[in-house]
Amino acid sequence: MADSCIQNQLTEPGQEGPVTVSISRKVKPGRESEYESWISGVIEAASDYPGHQGSNVLRPSASTGNRYVLIYRFDNYQNCQNWESSALRQEWLDKLEPLIEGDAEVQRGTGLEFWFDLPELPVNKHPSxxxxxxxxxxxxxxxxxxxxxxxxxxxxxxxxxxxxxxxxxxxxxxxxxxxxxxxxxxxxxxxxx
Structure with a gap:
């Protein structure tokens, strides 16, 4: 049974569809405006990368666990990886340390699932x-x-x-x-x- 489940999930690179990444971070009190400036800059930088399909930002609220959530999409896994492993992204991440507390929570989804995402549900919770x-x-x-x-x-x-x-x-x-x-x-x- 496990083999058939795996076989149903195997996909050729480039055929996996869009990749949605959600990163939530706890911002240090009093650093919110600096963090929002950082988000604006990193979104602008990412938008120039091939395959970028847009970004959204959720401000802290009860449904986000009082964390900022940055959601970005790329048209496929490789283009997402190109952005995530880029020197430019690393430069932006290096500026982040004084603004945040703790570790970021990262979630990924591929394919049609991104149309069925709800922020209050775990990323691995998808409909059949x-x-x-x-x-x-x-x-x-x-x-x-x-x-x-x-x-x-x-x-x-x-x-x-x-x-x-x-x-x-x-x-x-x-x-x-x-x-x-x-x-x-x-x-x-x-x-x-």
Missing amino acids: PHKMALVLIAVVYLLIMMINLLLGPYLSDLDLWLKSAIIVTLQVLLMTYLVMPRVTRLLKGWLFK
């Missing part, structure tokens, strides 16, 4: 693949239908390739930043059971 597939089929179908109904008249004269690119781009952006966080929270009881 069939539940993710079912939710994604429904969400993708509804979004594509909605986009076609709303924008179809405006896109009808465009080339099929351009029209498809616009629809897919809107669909992915809506799913990543608007729809999936809300759907995941709404269906949390069923998804993570």
